Amino acid sequence: MDCPDCGLPMLEPGPQSNRHCCYRCGRVAATGETADDITIRERIRQEAFVLLDYAMALRGGCRRRTPREDLRMGQLIQTRGCGRCGGTMYRTVETDDEGNPTGESQFVCAACGHVE
Numbered sequence: 001m002d003c004p005d006c007g008l009p010m011l012e013p014g015p016q017s018n019r020h021c022c023y024r025c026g027r028v029a030a031t032g033e034t035a036d037d038i039t040i041r042e043r044i045r046q047e048a049f050v051l052l053d054y055a056m057a058l059r060g061g062c063r064r065r066t067p068r069e070d071l072r073m074g075q076l077i078q079t080r081g082c083g084r085c086g087g088t089m090y091r092t093v094e095t096d097d098e099g100n101p102t103g104e105s106q107f108v109c110a111a112c113g114h115v116e
């Protein structure tokens with residue numbers, strides 16, 4: 001398949017993943033997905049990278065900026081292992097003023113783009 005953004009042939013799925021991958025822009029796609037599917041997945045994947053940055057900052061690595069600036073008040077980050085590639089999945093949880101969860105996004109794997 002071709003990357004809908006770059007128009008280049010995407011790399012074939014490897015043993016670690018069943019996703020096609022664009023080596024130029026990093027978009028990933030499952031076999032038979034439409035350009036819209038790929039674009040939506042890419043948007044989720046980019047959001048996952050923002051969450052990844054945030055989680056790394058929380059671990060104390062980078063103090064150049066305050067990670068909370070990137071998140072609205074009332075959002076938490078949850079992580080878990082990816083069932084597909086073993087990477088780390090992230091999701092945001094909306095909370096009310098008391099910190100009670102009011103809504104959750106899907107888990108997204110920062111490594112392979114898998115959504116659960």
Ligand SMILES: [Zn+2]
Pocket residue numbers: 003004005006007008022023024025026027
């Ligand atoms: Zn591409």
Ligand SMILES: [Zn+2]
Pocket residue numbers: 082083084085086087088109110111112113114
């Ligand atoms: Zn994964």
